[in-house]
Amino acid sequence: MSEEMKTILDIKDLDISFKTSAGTVHAIRGVNLNLCKGETVAIVGESGSGKSVTMKAAMGLLDSNAVINSGEILYTYTDESGQEQTADLLKMPKKQLRQQINGQRIAMVFQDPMTSLDPTMTIGKQIMEGMFLHKHMGKEEARKRALELLELVGIPDAEKRFRNYPHQLSGGMRQRVVIAIALSADPDILICDEPTTALDVTIQARILDLIMDIQKKMGLSVIYITHDLGVVAKVADYVDVMYAGKIVEVGNVNEIFFAPCHPYTWGLLSAMPDLDTDDERLFSIPGSPPNLLHEPKGDAFAARNQFALVIDEKAEPPMFQVSRTHWAATWLLHPDAPKVQPPPELEAMLARARKEAEKYL
16 A cells, blocks of 8 residues: 555544433444545534534544443554554543644644634744644744744744734634644644634635645645535545434545435535526525434434435435445435436536536546
8 A cells, every 4th residue: 555545544433422411412323434644534514413523532522421432543653763553542541642642643723713722822832832742842943933834824924923912813814823733743634623614705715725735745634524515625535424423425526526326415515506506596405404312213314305215214224335435325325226316406516517627627
């Protein structure tokens, strides 16, 4: 296997519940996810589908009422002596996880930069913190590296901004600072949890371009957590579609956008507006996600699926293989299932998208 195709993060059968006053919420129900070195994987789905919880489990950031029922999160890295090691992050003591993994090897960029930044500390001090803790740098060396990172993330007049406080920066600049902090200890994996949600469209595009540029320069592996399929189309190599605590479809970005197989993915794509649509109203998936206090029997999406079969009410579908890289958990892919085509509106939109994509190939 080539260096580029080595698996760096492998989540296997992850199952997580939360104990609440109303009962036990089965939030993550057997998630499998694979990230290779240098790749970008996007996890997409509606709010509450389990995207952030899955990655917080890898960072050891789950709330105290979380219970990990089963599963492994295997992280493969090269240690200080040059030896390849694989660790199960779920079995690591929290103190060890904080000291050896968080920030140093796996870093996270959160949705709102103001919740990540300390309002009482200068930008420079906050960037240097990780270098003192993980890299044991001296003050001058850390200061020099912090200024380099500010320049790397595109902040002008780095020397001046180094002495600023978070409230003195714009939203876009604060997000750039959060990215600089995440990169301060040279991590292998960068997890971006809705990194552009709070920003306007033009700044969003710049932040995404910035992350992709840094990824190439530093050889990072990146995981995006998002519900914005426009972001996914721009940045992802592979896409994992989540629904009700499970991954229901996985494939490369072309397979998910141009040949989706799961009715939930059809719904997500149909809800994306494009400039050539003739519809007066935007499409929305009918109904609401299930309440995981009461775990659904059969396919969790059945109640919202206009193509649901009788078996959907009785048995949960396995992952059916569509191609070497494309899998989907829907009974519609069973050899005995009736042949169902995506809605005509989606077919028309996908045809327009394919035609547009051909211009750039």
